[in-house]
Amino acid sequence: MTGAQILIECLKREGVEVMFGYPGGQVLPIFDALYDADIKFILVRHEQGAAHAADGYARATGKVGVCIATSGPGATNLTTGIANAYMDSIPVVAITGQVKTFLIGNDAFQEADVTGVTRPITKHNFLVRDAKDLARIIREAFYIASTGRPGPVLIDIPSDVQMQDTEFIWPEEVKIRGYNPTYFGHPGQIKKAAKLISQAKRPILYTGGGIITSGAHLELKGLAEKTNIPVTNTLMGLGGFPGTHELFLGMLGMHGTAYANHAIMGSDLIIAVGARFDDRVTGRLDAFAPTAKIIHIDIDPASISKNVKVDVPIVGDAKNILGQLLEEIKKGPDTGEWLATIESWKKKYPLTYKDGGKIKPQYVIEQIYQATKGEAIITTEVGQNQMWACQWYKYTHPRTYISSGGLGTMGFGFPAAMGAKLGCPEKIVFDIAGDGSIQMNIQELATCVANKINVKVAILNNGYLGMVRQWQELFYKKRYSYTKLYNPDFVKLAESYGAAGIRVSKKEEVRPAIEKALSIDNTVFIDFHIEPEENVYPMVPAGEAINRMLGGLA
Amino acid sequence: MRHTISALVENKFGVLARIAGLFSARGYNIASLAVSETLDPSVSYMTIVVEAEDEKILEQIKKQLNKLIDVITITDFTKKEHVDRELILAKVNYSAKEKNKLENILNKYLAKIIQHKGDAAIIEAVGEQAQIRQLLEALSQFGIKELVKTGRIAMAY
Numbered sequence: 001m002t003g004a005q006i007l008i009e010c011l012k013r014e015g016v017e018v019m020f021g022y023p024g025g026q027v028l029p030i031f032d033a034l035y036d037a038d039i040k041f042i043l044v045r046h047e048q049g050a051a052h053a054a055d056g057y058a059r060a061t062g063k064v065g066v067c068i069a070t071s072g073p074g075a076t077n078l079t080t081g082i083a084n085a086y087m088d089s090i091p092v093v094a095i096t097g098q099v100k101t102f103l104i105g106n107d108a109f110q111e112a113d114v115t116g117v118t119r120p121i122t123k124h125n126f127l128v129r130d131a132k133d134l135a136r137i138i139r140e141a142f143y144i145a146s147t148g149r150p151g152p153v154l155i156d157i158p159s160d161v162q163m164q165d166t167e168f169i170w171p172e173e174v175k176i177r178g179y180n181p182t183y184f185g186h187p188g189q190i191k192k193a194a195k196l197i198s199q200a201k202r203p204i205l206y207t208g209g210g211i212i213t214s215g216a217h218l219e220l221k222g223l224a225e226k227t228n229i230p231v232t233n234t235l236m237g238l239g240g241f242p243g244t245h246e247l248f249l250g251m252l253g254m255h256g257t258a259y260a261n262h263a264i265m266g267s268d269l270i271i272a273v274g275a276r277f278d279d280r281v282t283g284r285l286d287a288f289a290p291t292a293k294i295i296h297i298d299i300d301p302a303s304i305s306k307n308v309k310v311d312v313p314i315v316g317d318a319k320n321i322l323g324q325l326l327e328e329i330k331k332g333p334d335t336g337e338w339l340a341t342i343e344s345w346k347k348k349y350p351l352t353y354k355d356g357g358k359i360k361p362q363y364v365i366e367q368i369y370q371a372t373k374g375e376a377i378i379t380t381e382v383g384q385n386q387m388w389a390c391q392w393y394k395y396t397h398p399r400t401y402i403s404s405g406g407l408g409t410m411g412f413g414f415p416a417a418m419g420a421k422l423g424c425p426e427k428i429v430f431d432i433a434g435d436g437s438i439q440m441n442i443q444e445l446a447t448c449v450a451n452k453i454n455v456k457v458a459i460l461n462n463g464y465l466g467m468v469r470q471w472q473e474l475f476y477k478k479r480y481s482y483t484k485l486y487n488p489d490f491v492k493l494a495e496s497y498g499a500a501g502i503r504v505s506k507k508e509e510v511r512p513a514i515e516k517a518l519s520i521d522n523t524v525f526i527d528f529h530i531e532p533e534e535n536v537y538p539m540v541p542a543g544e545a546i547n548r549m550l551g552g553l554a
Numbered sequence: 555m556r557h558t559i560s561a562l563v564e565n566k567f568g569v570l571a572r573i574a575g576l577f578s579a580r581g582y583n584i585a586s587l588a589v590s591e592t593l594d595p596s597v598s599y600m601t602i603v604v605e606a607e608d609e610k611i612l613e614q615i616k617k618q619l620n621k622l623i624d625v626i627t628i629t630d631f632t633k634k635e636h637v638d639r640e641l642i643l644a645k646v647n648y649s650a651k652e653k654n655k656l657e658n659i660l661n662k663y664l665a666k667i668i669q670h671k672g673d674a675a676i677i678e679a680v681g682e683q684a685q686i687r688q689l690l691e692a693l694s695q696f697g698i699k700e701l702v703k704t705g706r707i708a709m710a711y
Contacts, residue, residue, distance in 0.1 A: 119572060120579045124623040127568070144623060178564065178626045302617035305610065 003131035004029040004162040007095070008037045010138040013170060016066050018042060018057065018422050020050035024070020025110060026097030029162035042422065042451055045443035047074050049415040051081020052441065054092050056416025058085070059402045060377055061423035062215070064146050068095040072110030075156070076117065080409060082152045083121040087406025088236060089209060091150040093141050094118075100160040101129055114156045123151030131164035136171050143174040148181030149300040150213060181299060185314040185321040193271075193295045193312045194328040200269035202338045203229045206252065206281075209236030209405070210274010210298060210318045212398045217241065219322035220273065227332030230342055232260040234275050235390055238401040243394030244374075249342065250351065253281040254540045255387040258349035258549055261540070263342050264289055265547040273297045274318045277307040278406070283546035297321050349538075351391055358531040359507050361385070361460045365392035368430055368458060371514045376428040377402060377420045381413040381437030383467035385460045387536040389432040411440025417455040418448055428456070428518065435461040435487050438525075445497040448523040456517050457525045459490055462532045470535045474550065494525035505529040556585055557612050558603050558631040558638055558708045564624040565591060565598040572622055573600065582606070582615050586640075586705030597626065601638075601707045631708050638708035641680050643668075645700040646693055648675035656696060663689040674699060 001009070007030060011019070018040040023031045034041055044050040047069040054065030065085075069078050075096040085092040099108040115127045124144050126137045134157070141153040197203060211220050217240050224231050224247050231241045232249040241248055250257035252264055264270060270292045275281070282288040285307060296303075296310040297318055304313040314321055353362040365388050368376070378393055379402040380386040386403055395401045402420055404412040417431040431438075438459050448455060460466075469483040491501030500520050504513045504527065517524040537551030563569050570589060577584050583605035592599045606612040616628050631638070648656070648670050656675075660666055665679035679689055683706065690698065 115568065116571070119568075119575050176623060179623045300621070302614065302621055306614060309610075 001166070001168045002029065002033070002162065003128075003134050003157065003164050003166070004033040006131060006134050006166070006168050007138065007157070007162070008033045008039070009168060010135055010170070011039060011066065012037070014138070014142045015063070019066040019068060020044055020053040020057075020419065021068035022047050022050060022070070022074060024074045024097065026071040026099060026159045027068060027074075027162070029159060030068065030095070030097065030157070040422070042418070042447060044415070044447050046441065047077035048081050048411065049418075049441050049444045049447065051078045051092070051094065052084065052409075052412050052415035053419035053422075054094070055081060055085045055090050055412075056379060056402055056419030057423040058090050058092055058419075059416070060399055060420035062399065063423070064091045064093055064142055065419060066093050066095070070097045070110065071099055071114070072112045074110075075114040076112055079118060079121065082118055082154065084404050084407040084409045084412060085152040086121045086123065088404065089150050089213060090152065091145040092152040093145050094152060094154045096154060096156050097162070098127065098156045098158040101158045102160075104158065114154065118154045121152070122154050125154040125156065127156045128158070128161050131161050131166040134161070135169060139171050139174050140176060144176070144179065148179070182301075182315045183299075183317045183320055185297070185316040185324050187324075189312055189314045190321070190324045190328050193314060194325060196269055196293060196295060196312060197227060197229075197271065197325070197329055198331060198333055200333045201335075202267045203227070203269040203271060203333060203335065204263050204267040205229050205231040205271045205273065206234070206264060206275055207231060207237045207240055207273040208234040208275025211237055211240035213274065214299070214318040215398070216273070216319035216322050217398045219319055219326060221245070222326055223322050223329075226326065227329060228335045228339065229271070229332070230263060230339065232256070232264060234278070234281055234405070235403060236405040237275060238390060239395035239398045242396045244396055251390045253546060254283070255390065255536050255538065256546070257351050257391070258538050259342055259345035261538075261546045261549065262345050262349070264292075265545070266341075267292045270294045271297070273322065274299075276303045279307075281546075282307060283540050283544055287545035359504065359510060359528055361388050361462075361528070361530045361534055362392045363507065364458060364460060364510055364528050364530065365389055365432065367511045367514055368432070369393045371511065371518060372428050372430065376400070376430050377417075377424060379403065379413040379417040379420060379429065379431045381431070381433045381440075382408045382410045383434050383437060383465065384462075384470065384534075384536050385432050385434040385437065385466075387467075388460070410437040414438060414441050414455075414457060415444050417457070418444060418453050421453050421455050431455060431457045433457050433459045434466055435459055435463065435490075436465040436485055438490075439487075442493070445494060445499055445523065449498040453523065454521060455523050457523070459525060459527050460530050461487065461490070461527050462530050462534065463487065464532060466534075467536070469533070473533070473535070474539075475541070490525050490527040494523070499523040499525060501525045501527065503527045503529070555606060556603055557606055558601065558636075558706060559616065560629045560631070560708060561600040561602065561619055562592070562626040563598050563600060564626065565596050566624060569598070569624045572624060573602075573619070576618055576622065580614075580618060582611070588705035588707045601705060603706050629710060631710060634710050636708050636710040638682060638706050639680055640683060640686060640706045641678070641704045642686055642690075643702045644677045644679070644690070644693060644698055645674050646677060647697040647699065648673055652696065659689070659692045663692075665689060
């Protein structure tokens with residue numbers, strides 16, 4: 001078999017059903033092999049779209065997302081998407097063509113040192129120099145991408161290796177001596193954690209993307225209910241605990257709810273699970289949760305005690321460890337008084353907005369929530385649209401909130417929605433976008449229409465790069481330096497691609513427009529002309545303690 | 555503060571770049587780095603001397619190194635019984651008149667002249683960092699024209 005045929009055979013054996021990509025000179029042999037393969041191939045319009053679509057597919061399904069691009073510019077166009085997957089620990093395998101082995105290092109046409117470029121933004125990467133190594137490398141790549149703390153793995157394959165004939169040997173097992181993730185929590189640490197939990201007076205569960213990755217949502221719910229401990233989520237953790245649950249405090253951090261931030265700051269025990277004390281969560285580090293002891297559960301030892309000092313570290317898989325804790329804890333602490341305090345915060349500082357005037361973006365998201373009965377997969381772009389989507393849609397299932405958390409990549413949501421829809425065709429997939437972000441990968445309209453990928457895009461169109469404008473308003477004396485946008489007519493633009501477009505400029509049109517979009521069997525852009533200078537509140541200014549929130553609403 | 559750690563790594567191309575890249579990307583400082591093949595040709599041994607202000611940074615460095623797929627094991631010599639050595643080559647001014655004086659110093663530090671030509675001699679010395687420092691202080695009276703050091707290499711018991 002040729003290297004290209006081996007690649008396709010291996011992808012099939014790894015269970016790959018769909019892949020995203022773009023052809024080019026150095027992947028011609030692979031594309032030739034793809035021509036006959038029973039793998040669904042989605043031709044995107046820009047390689048960045050392929051990487052984000054593979055990422056969105058992985059987030060929605062839990063499977064490994066696969067994307068492919070040619071050497072040089074094809075590969076460098078993937079890099080934003082790879083970095084995005086890396087920051088959010090998403091299993092993606094990226095395949096790139098490379099110039100022929102004997103040309104490597106010669107500044108050949110469309111050559112770039114892609115393993116060099118992607119070294120700091122992949123979990124691991126490979127340059128294949130011999131087709132004999134290909135099957136082993138592909139197995140290792142899928143294994144590394146999807147186990148431990150997941151992440152993207154890149155395989156760079158020179159075109160002569162793709163053409164090289166060799167015997168195909170499928171490696172039955174993968175063994176990498178330098179890679180042995182820990183899955184079960186140390187029993188001694190579990191005991192210590194259980195003791196701290198049962199003695200706590202003001203405990204809080206602070207949980208992140210690790211709950212979703214490990215599928216620990218039921219264990220988390222079980223633990224919270226057994227111990228009566230309230231739960232706050234990071235952005236990546238939304239959907240890991242039911243947004244409608246009475247113990248749920250919403251998201252914490254820079255644009256978190258006031259009551260979540262007050263609760264974590266006033267707690268005496270933080271049980272962090274699959275979260276990494278990111279700066280958007282902790283605010284000013286030396287002022288963060290001064291009275292709290294910390295139990296930190298994470299599969300990545302390097303995440304523990306990186307930003308905050310931890311009292312009880314537990315390395316392992318969240319699902320296993322929460323299961324171990326559930327067994328170990330016989331009786332939860334008495335949190336009645338603590339929950340009453342939190343309830344008073346909820347009453348005093350509710351998440352709210354002032355309605356009236358032009359369409360409010362929060363209202364749009366509430367209406368999307370109601371129209372989809374909370375059952376849609378929501379993807380987002382980055383900025384105000386993303387924060388409002390965190391605050392105003394209640395996520396009740398894991399893998400229903402898909403957003404660029406760590407890297408904060410504008411242009412992520414639309415191709416991610418494509419990937420999510422292909423992975424979960426029975427689900428409604430809504431991208432909540434801004435008028436700035438949507439234009440960063442708007443070319444994927446063609447991909448959606450050509451492949452009949454039915455996604456809905458709600459453009460919260462305020463004519464600004466809204467989040468940057470908000471910072472300029474609050475911290476730069478309203479000097480709106482290059483944040484006012486000239487925009488195309490999004491309705492006509494969608495229509496010119498063969499998609500549908502709806503413009504909405506009045507509040508009473510919001511719900512009917514959403515219902516109409518849901519009834520159209522096509523990709524739909526809904527262009528909501530919203531209040532131009534609406535801000536996201538609450539807001540913690542950068543570098544402040546997270547209970548010092550701006551907004552007058554908090 | 556300086557700490558000596560060692561890494562057993564896969565002997566593959568690109569591994570050194572991964573380690574060096576990790577240090578630069580995360581803002582850690584390498585004071586010295588020595589790499590060589592081991593008895594097992596598929597494995598390389600790296601001795602890395604790192605600058606770490608506190609225990610937390612050292613811990614992070616070790617954890618981040620361990621995360622690299624090509625790193626097999628990391629050993630921290632900070633609290634471990636071990637020996638470490640570095641090798642230097644120093645070119646010093648040399649004259650027949652001062653030969654005895656120079657040789658006395660060299661004998662004291664188990665150093666030796668490996669070559670001399672005209673008015674210069676190349677000296678080789680192996681030792682712990684403190685010994686090497688003392689030797690160099692003693693040699694400074696002759697005038698050191700050139701100095702090359704290997705990174706530190708270390709081995710635990």
